[in-house]
Amino acid sequence: MTVQVAPSILSADFARLADSVRRVADAADLLHVDVMDGRFVPNITVGPMVVEALRGTTELPLDVHMMVAEPERYLADFRRAGADLITVHWEACTHLERVVSTIREMGALAGVAVNPATPVELLTDILPEVDLILVMSVNPGFAGQAFWPRAVDKIERLATLRGGRDRPLIEVDGGINSETARLVKAAGADILVAGSAVFGAPDPVAAIEAIRTG
Ligand code: DX5
Ligand code: ZN
Numbered sequence: 001m002t003v004q005v006a007p008s009i010l011s012a013d014f015a016r017l018a019d020s021v022r023r024v025a026d027a028a029d030l031l032h033v034d035v036m037d038g039r040f041v042p043n044i045t046v047g048p049m050v051v052e053a054l055r056g057t058t059e060l061p062l063d064v065h066m067m068v069a070e071p072e073r074y075l076a077d078f079r080r081a082g083a084d085l086i087t088v089h090w091e092a093c094t095h096l097e098r099v100v101s102t103i104r105e106m107g108a109l110a111g112v113a114v115n116p117a118t119p120v121e122l123l124t125d126i127l128p129e130v131d132l133i134l135v136m137s138v139n140p141g142f143a144g145q146a147f148w149p150r151a152v153d154k155i156e157r158l159a160t161l162r163g164g165r166d167r168p169l170i171e172v173d174g175g176i177n178s179e180t181a182r183l184v185k186a187a188g189a190d191i192l193v194a195g196s197a198v199f200g201a202p203d204p205v206a207a208i209e210a211i212r213t214g
Contacts, residue, residue, distance in 0.1 A: 003185055004029035005208045006063050006171070008195035009054075010045065010143045017050075018057040020199060027208040030063040030085070032173070032193045034143075035078075037068040040092050041141035048074070048081040055082030065113065065173065065193075067140045068092060072099050079106040087111030087134050087171075090118055100129055111171065115139060116148050120158045130168045132191070133158055137184070138174030143195040147175025152187045159188030166190075178207075178214035 007028050012020035021031060033051055038044040051062060064083040068074060071088040072095075078086055086103045090112055093099045103110035113134035114120060123133060135158065137151035151172060158170055172184045173193035181192055194211055201207035 003181075003189060003212060004191045005198075005212050006030040006032040006191055006193045007198040007204070007208065008032040008034055008143065008173070008193050009199075010034040011195035011199035013199075017054070020204075021054065021058050021060075024198065024204050024208060025058055025060060027205040028060055030191065031058060031060040032063045032065060032195075033083075034195075035064060035066045035068055036141065039069040040089065041067045043141045048077040051078055051081035051083055061085060063087070063111075063171075063191075063193075065111075065134065066092075067113075072102065075099070075102055075106065079103075079108050083108055085109040085111055085132065087113050087132065089113045089115070089140075090122065091115055096126060097129065100126065104129075104131075111168075113140075113173075114154075116151065120154050120161060123158075124161060127161060127168060132169040132171055134171045134173055134193075135189075136174055137172050137176070137180070140174070144200075145175055147177075147180040149183075152183050155184055155187035155189050176211060178210040181211045181214050 036043045036045040061084040100110045109131040111132035138145040169190040171191035172189045176194040177197040
């Protein structure tokens with residue numbers, strides 16, 4: 001099965017964001033937007049205004065990864081801005097089922113992300129209600145970190161939890177390059193996020209293809 005590749009704009013040139021996105025538009029399957037609030041993670045990045053600006057420059061589905069405390073406060077803003085897929089962190093939601101159903105009621109796909117220390121088995125009861133699980137293969141907050149190898153085992157366990165079905169989709173994020181891509185694909189990942197390996201490469205399109213086919 002071929003995987004999908006979602007370049008993360010976190011490693012793009014923010015002064016030339018539209019150009020960076022246009023450059024990968026034909027090769028990418030989704031565009032991954034890392035939203036960080038300075039609370040759930042130490043870093044601060046972008047909000048709904050940038051999602052709205054991206055919506056005006058690309059037809060790629062916008063995959064919004066909310067590394068945000070109390071994400072329920074901002075779901076409507078991101079949906080209105082044009083997010084197609086909204087992923088919240090398991091660790092940031094007290095009432096996860098409510099958050100997930102709110103995202104779906106807004107007409108977006110709903111994803112749940114897990115940090116490295118959060119076992120995928122905790123997702124058993126929410127699996128039938130989500131469109132995607134995002135397995136973090138770094139601690140969220142920054143691009144360019146080294147891949148956490150135990151994510152491979154987590155993806156395998158998640159694929160088992162899905163029980164032979166192809167939903168929810170399994171996305172993996174952090175430290176993905178053509179080498180680590182091979183490991184997570186073999187484990188069962190469907191969507192691979194890559195920031196520095198794409199936008200830090202001299203040829204981002206070739207980097208996407210290396211991740212997809214490598
Ligand atoms: C990390 C972000 C990632 C990041 C990945 O907190 O969620 O999406 O952009 O960057 P790389 O691919 O460089 O690890
Ligand atoms: Zn991300």
